[in-house]
Amino acid sequence: MSPLADWRRAARRKLPGLAVVLLLLACHFAFDGPLSRLRERTYDFYQFLAPREATSNPVVIVSIDDASLKAYGRWPWNRGLLADLVDGVAESGAAVIGLALVLPEADISPDGIAGDKRLASALAKHRTALAVSLGNEATVSEAEPKAGWSIVGQVPETLPGFTGLTGSLPDFSTAAAGLGVIRASPDPDGVLRHVPLLWLRDTAQGVQLWPSFALELLRLYAGENGYVARMNATGFDALRMAGTIVPLEPQGSIRLWETDTNTPRISASNILSGRGDPRLRNAIAIVDLSAVGLTQYLPTPTRPARPGVDIHADAIGQMLAARYLVEPTQARTLERLWLVLSGIVFIGLSGVLAERVALGALALALLAATPFAFGALEYSLEGALYDPLQPALATILVAGFEGYVLYRRSEQRRSTLARQFSQYLSPSVVQRLANSDTEAILSGEKREITILLSDIRGFTTMSEQLGAQEIGKVVNHFLGLATDEILKRDGTIDKFMGDAVLAFWNAPLDQPDHRERALEAGLALIERV
Structure with missing residues (x-):
């Protein structure tokens, strides 16, 4: 198979995971309002763990x-x-x-x-x-306000009064x-x-x-006489008093x-x-x-x-x-960017990580923990609020979906192998084959094997002297003995040809002692016959 074909096949396998990433991204956009309560709970947890320094x-x-x-x-x-x-x-x-x-x-x-x-x-x-x-x-x-005040900018019509x-x-x-x-x-x-x-x-x-x-x-x-409020397109932007600037939320508030x-x-x-x-x-x-x-x-x-x-x-x-909690304007963009990037990274490495479970768990932990580390650092240093929970949960969901897909593919592969090789290999070899990298094996390779070809001596003369039922019993008995001895030594039965059986060792799995196994099977068959 050409490298281009391999690449296309690998890309097709990544499509379901990428679809999940896009679905999660769409949900982040579509349900930003309902998800805000979860986001606020995360921000509350920041304060619970690290209140403002007195x-x-x-x-x-x-x-x-x-x-x-x-x-x-x-x-x-x-x-x-x-x-x-x-x-x-x-x-x-x-x-x-x-x-x-x-x-x-x-x-x-x-x-x-x-x-x-x-x-x-x-x-x-x-x-x-x-x-x-x-x-x-x-x-x-x-009553009238005691303080003098002025507004810089236009008060949006949507701002309630x-x-x-x-x-x-x-x-x-x-x-x-x-x-x-x-x-x-x-x-x-x-x-x-x-x-x-x-x-x-x-x-x-x-x-x-x-x-x-x-x-x-x-x-x-x-000892001040008044305030200056600055407006932007969404509402209040900042307050100036006593030579200091207080950043405001659109409704004219600060976050406690x-x-x-x-x-x-x-x-x-x-x-x-x-x-x-x-x-x-x-x-x-x-x-x-x-x-x-x-x-x-x-x-x-x-x-x-x-x-x-x-x-x-x-x-x-x-x-x-002058300590304020502020949710930066780029917070949502960074959350969504991390959601996409972490999902793509995990999907891209899923094939490798599936073979190394410990490494996969470590990679997932790092990808999920990074938003929390970044959010905690920004909170402690700048009072900036970023929601780490939703990107981390999205990463875990993508990882769970990829794990499920890999599991289903593995089970399908095991089932296919069991159907294809159960008649020709011993159960232990079928199990080993299912647990191995069969894709590389089944794609074809050149290797040394040992072949056993055995049949019944004088079968032609025997068949002329015996009836059909007796010949059938003899052949079935011989092939049964041969199959038993071959499979005992993890050989692969290639075919039955009349009264003959063809088997080989060292394929599809490596068997360093393939010669000895073939000889033992042949000698054991002679003794039993």
């Missing part, structure tokens, strides 16, 4: 906890008590005080208007920020130095992976750019990158009782409800439930450390 974070949480409610009464507190809390936190040296609370209604306690005035005065005396909530419901207590706003009482919003949005945006599986920093609100006067509560606290802490440390907490009861805390000096203090039943818990990539205020703290820590 850096200096000025955030301290002042918790209105169970102890505080026990000491000062159930929630909601009167506004005068909240004013005392704000003053107490400021006296402890906090640089910025954020109330993660929305207070749209007047004080219903006996203090009434006096309490509201005291709180407004406390908010105005110190550098404070209040929370607002955006939605599409009717606006409750209108909210119409409604719920803020605190106008006196509170006016007194506070900052207003920021508190609104969680978990993924469809309920896990909070993305923290919005900028929000769009559609008003009759046009689009408003609202900062998140965490971003507003950081602006006040840095958690640490394995907890944000410091101080009970509000300690502050109200006059016990200051040195941890509040030059801190960003966030006043939050943490009593049982009054706080919101959200699942995150590394924890099944975290208080929402901790998300604000982590976002501030990320921005101060």
Whole structure:
């Protein structure tokens, strides 16, 4: 067979595997959306194994906890008590005080208007920020962003904006130095992976750019007056504040990158009782409800439930450390490229690897592990997110398919050989032949063999004297003895010719002692006859 014919035959054998590679590639394109949940789980696992290294974070949480409610009464507190809390936190040296609370209604306690005035005065005396909530419901207590803002580029029409706003009482919003949005945006599986920093609100006067509560606290802490948002064709691209650039996802968010440390907490009861805390000096203090039943818990990539205020703290820590998780634009292209290349490499080497199982397993392990090593390296060094799981699974699927194809071909070959040679070779030789490289053997080669040709002496005279049935019995008995002795010594029976038998040794398998085997068979046949 010519080399070209051999190449064509080998290429045809690779076609099913290549078809599987193309099918997997098509699935990667077609089901990119549904596969995103699996991809996100992989990214979560990165953080679980290697959380972000903890850096200096000025955030301290002042918790209105169970102890505080026990000491000062159930929630909601009167506004005068909240004013005392704000003053107490400021006296402890906090640089910025954020109330993660929305207070749209007047004080219903006996203090009434006096309490509201005291709180407004406390908010105005110190550098404070209040929370607002955006939605599409009717606006409750209108407010305007405190920070100046500008947008570079055109806002895409596909980028959603909210119409409604719920803020605190106008006196509170006016007194506070900052207003920021508190609104969680978990993924469809309920896990909070993305923290919005900028929000769009559609008003009759046009689009408003609202900062998140965490971003507003950081602006006040840095002493900045506003933000600059840059847009691209899909949405937000980046945010500039305090001379730093924050890369944004199209929806105006950053991907949450958690640490394995907890944000410091101080009970509000300690502050109200006059016990200051040195941890509040030059801190960003966030006043939050943490009593049982009054706080919101959200699942995150590394924890099944975290208080929402901790998300604000982590976002501030990320921005101060300038550490961001980013999925590069070329991530999908690299995943698909590796899927195709690894599949082609394994298919190309499958014939060789099938004969060396250990080497094949090692090759598969290396091809499947390489995306994980690359992904882990990029994550640890650059915070870049690449999904290694899908390319690795595709490689394993291709390997499994190729293994199945090779197994089926091997079984077909064994079955064919058994049918072709069972009448001429001993079972042990047939088994050895099935386990050998029969393609090379059956394609033809030149080698030395030993031939045994045996017949019945005087068969012509005997046949003239005996009847047909007696002659048949003699011939069958002789050929049976000959077959038995030949196969005992792993000979190959070529043919039966009347009363004669032709056999040979050293083909199709190597038999170094082929001469001895033929002689032994001949002598044994003589003795038995």
